[in-house]
Amino acid sequence: xxxxxxxxxxxxxxxxxxxxxxxxxxxxxxxxxxxxxxxxxxxxxxxxxxxxxxxxxxxxxxxxxxxxxxxxxxxxxxxxxxxxxxxxxxxxxxxxxxxxxxxxxxxxxxxxxxxxxxxxxxxxxxxxxxxxxxxxxxxxxxxxxxxxxxxxxxxxxxxxxxxxxxxxxxxxxxxxxxxxxxxxxxxxxxxxxxxxxxxxxxxxxxxxxxxxxxxxxxxxxxxxxxxxxxxxxxxxxxxxxxxxxxxxxxxxxxxxxxxxxxxxxxxxxxxxxxxxxxxxxxxxxxxxxxxxxxxxxxxxxxxxxxxxxxxxxxxxxxxxxxxxxxxxxxxxxxxxxxxxxxxxxxxxxxxxxxxxxxxxxxxxxxxxxxxxxxxxxxxxxxxxxxxxxxxxxxxxxxxxxxxxxxxxxxxxxxxxxxxxxxxxxxxxxxxxxxxxxxxxxxxxxxxxxxxxxxxxxxxxxxxxxxxxxxxxxxxxxxxxxxxxxxxxxxxxxxxxxxxxxxxxxxxxxxxxxxxxxxxxxxxxxx
Amino acid sequence: xxxxxxxxxxxxxxxxxxxxxxxxxxxxxxxxxxxxxxxxxxxxxxxxxxxxxxxxxxxxxxxxxxxxxxxxxxxxxxxxxxxxxxxxxxxxxxxxxxxxxxxxxxxxxxxxxxxxxxxxxxxxxxxxxxxxxxxxxxxxxxxxxxxxxxxxxxxxxxxxx
Numbered sequence: 001x002x003x004x005x006x007x008x009x010x011x012x013x014x015x016x017x018x019x020x021x022x023x024x025x026x027x028x029x030x031x032x033x034x035x036x037x038x039x040x041x042x043x044x045x046x047x048x049x050x051x052x053x054x055x056x057x058x059x060x061x062x063x064x065x066x067x068x069x070x071x072x073x074x075x076x077x078x079x080x081x082x083x084x085x086x087x088x089x090x091x092x093x094x095x096x097x098x099x100x101x102x103x104x105x106x107x108x109x110x111x112x113x114x115x116x117x118x119x120x121x122x123x124x125x126x127x128x129x130x131x132x133x134x135x136x137x138x139x140x141x142x143x144x145x146x147x148x149x150x151x152x153x154x155x156x157x158x159x160x161x162x163x164x165x166x167x168x169x170x171x172x173x174x175x176x177x178x179x180x181x182x183x184x185x186x187x188x189x190x191x192x193x194x195x196x197x198x199x200x201x202x203x204x205x206x207x208x209x210x211x212x213x214x215x216x217x218x219x220x221x222x223x224x225x226x227x228x229x230x231x232x233x234x235x236x237x238x239x240x241x242x243x244x245x246x247x248x249x250x251x252x253x254x255x256x257x258x259x260x261x262x263x264x265x266x267x268x269x270x271x272x273x274x275x276x277x278x279x280x281x282x283x284x285x286x287x288x289x290x291x292x293x294x295x296x297x298x299x300x301x302x303x304x305x306x307x308x309x310x311x312x313x314x315x316x317x318x319x320x321x322x323x324x325x326x327x328x329x330x331x332x333x334x335x336x337x338x339x340x341x342x343x344x345x346x347x348x349x350x351x352x353x354x355x356x357x358x359x360x361x362x363x364x365x366x367x368x369x370x371x372x373x374x375x376x377x378x379x380x381x382x383x384x385x386x387x388x389x390x391x392x393x394x395x396x397x398x399x400x401x402x403x404x405x406x407x408x409x410x411x412x413x414x415x416x417x418x419x420x421x422x423x424x425x426x427x428x429x430x431x432x433x434x435x436x437x438x439x440x441x442x443x444x445x446x447x448x449x450x451x452x453x454x455x456x457x458x459x460x461x462x463x464x465x466x467x468x469x470x471x472x473x474x475x476x477x478x479x480x481x482x483x484x485x486x487x488x489x490x491x492x493x494x495x496x497x498x499x500x501x502x503x504x505x506x507x508x509x510x511x512x513x514x515x516x517x518x519x520x521x522x523x524x525x526x
Numbered sequence: 527x528x529x530x531x532x533x534x535x536x537x538x539x540x541x542x543x544x545x546x547x548x549x550x551x552x553x554x555x556x557x558x559x560x561x562x563x564x565x566x567x568x569x570x571x572x573x574x575x576x577x578x579x580x581x582x583x584x585x586x587x588x589x590x591x592x593x594x595x596x597x598x599x600x601x602x603x604x605x606x607x608x609x610x611x612x613x614x615x616x617x618x619x620x621x622x623x624x625x626x627x628x629x630x631x632x633x634x635x636x637x638x639x640x641x642x643x644x645x646x647x648x649x650x651x652x653x654x655x656x657x658x659x660x661x662x663x664x665x666x667x668x669x670x671x672x673x674x675x676x677x678x679x680x681x682x683x684x685x686x687x
Binding site: 105110190 | 550551564565569573576583587588671
């Protein structure tokens with residue numbers, strides 16, 4: 001047989017390895033999606049444990065459980081791991097599972113690159129977690145990596161920079177894969193404006209990632225050269241400008257916030273129409289609103305830096321551009337509510353999480369508007385008000401949408417229905433716990449309690465104690481989530497192909513559980 | 527994957543059997559250019575701006591990333607011409623395939639051609655080949671298992687006719 005014939009014979013028909021080799025070498029989008037989701041869950045529990053240690057220390061004023069430097073390490077690593085290790089990989093897991101199924105594609109456009117982008121993540125995760133064991137402990141300069149602290153630390157700072165590079169590389173490869181899959185592998189007839197909104201939000205997220213990742217990579221590399229090679233990009237002692245790092249970091253960092261929330265918008269936009277049994281209200285406006293948010297996200301970065309000193313004209317520009325983002329976000333919230341309006345609503349666990357998302361994310365959005373006002377922000381900068389704001393956005397926003405998405409698609413992935421009672425118990429414990437933790441933080445911030453400190457003045461005690469109790473309720477209720485997932489994987493009532501009565505889309509046309517290979521022949525969408 | 531199954535195809539006589547399949551590509555050249563230049567524009571504008579301020583180390587990362595994107599889009603473009611065609615005309619069976627830079631055209635005698643359909647589990651993980659003179663060539667590269675089974679049945683019928 002000729003070489004060419006051999007080559008033709010070989011590709012496309014895989015012998016499936018078993019055991020660990022299946023997971024190491026897999027190029028199947030479903031396997032890789034599953035690995036992303038499990039990795040995200042492990043990281044969620046790791047960084048969640050750090051959060052509980054932080055809250056345990058803050059139960060009383062004064063130092064109880066740990067050295068202040070270890071407290072700083074915990075706050076820094078909690079932020080880094082939650083953002084880069086838990087939320088982003090979880091959404092990439094959803095993209096891996098759902099994008100090909102929603103588009104009628106057999107797999108991602110570059111399956112081997114997909115394998116690489118996943119397997120880089122555990123390496124980076126081990127580096128980050130392992131840095132606690134290094135001399136001097138893990139990084140303690142805050143997840144934003146500001147100099148001069150980040151220039152002065154020990155070897156764990158270099159390791160963290162390397163880990164950030166690796167995670168960035170993984171994100172870039174993942175983004176290129178998602179963009180090419182969405183644009184090139186849509187089933188015949190599935191035009192861009194017929195695509196499920198989850199695919200749209202991921203397409204725009206991938207654009208944002210590609211646009212911003214070189215900025216982060218460059219910024220941390222300049223930190224690395226300042227630390228090790230005698231450059232002075234950000235080192236004031238050598239004529240560098242530490243404030244410029246903040247500009248560069250937030251030029252990446254604010255679009256990053258939308259990278260963390262746009263896929264959440266997509267998930268919720270799939271769930272609400274399903275349980276309202278109505279098509280999504282204002283589909284086109286949702287697409288344009290998502291694109292507007294992404295474009296505007298490049299114009300707001302300095303609202304994180306009002307207190308660094310900037311001309312009034314700049315303050316006004318960044319204040320108004322930040323407020324402007326509320327308009328497309330408001331369009332989205334309006335459309336979700338309008339979709340539910342006069343719908344035949346039922347309240348299964350995914351819908352409960354989606355409704356909680358709409359309500360609580362809106363609270364986070366409003367506190368964001370408060371912080372957008374430069375004179376107010378100068379008062380509230382680095383207080384617990386900011387902590388409350390971004391946790392309402394990222395916990396009740398990003399994390400709740402992840403829970404909603406898991407409950408929504410788990411029957412399709414496993415072939416079994418989850419236990420609705422346990423799911424609803426998890427929802428109520430989470431939503432109550434989350435509000436007990438983070439709502440009092442608004443009051444603490446307004447009263448002037450600074451963030452990132454292990455000790456505080458006596459007048460803040462009660463609200464801190466309430467927050468700590470809430471944190472433990474919220475934290476331990478996630479064990480229930482783990483139990484629900486494991487129980488569903490193990491067994492349960494058989495899920496039908498179209499799991500939910502109101503479900504629409506190609507993913508519901510394949511059997512439950514979704515077969516290992518799907519859509520080898522593209523379906524035709526009318 | 528798109529497939530075309532026709533008895534009357536240009537260039538072959540009436541009554542010939544032609545089966546053609548090719549991977550699905552929904553990205554047009556115009557869209558490809560838009561994706562590349564929009565991303566390259568944003569990345570290089572941003573990184574050049576920072577470079578002008580003295581923070582030049584962003585620029586090489588933007589270059590590497592856009593290089594990776596260019597490779598990915600180029601790889602998709604190189605797959606646009608992929609196809610697999612099977613023609614049965616008179617006593618000749620012609621199997622022609624093209625994937626990236628590789629390709630092959632093989633002719634077999636209809637009387638000697640044999641359909642081999644091997645499914646690991648019934649109806650699943652199916653491998654379909656045409657075998658002749660001790661040499662096996664895979665068919666139905668871009669098809670699902672169900673479509674391969676259907677094609678196998680059709681080919682057996684056509685080869686025996």
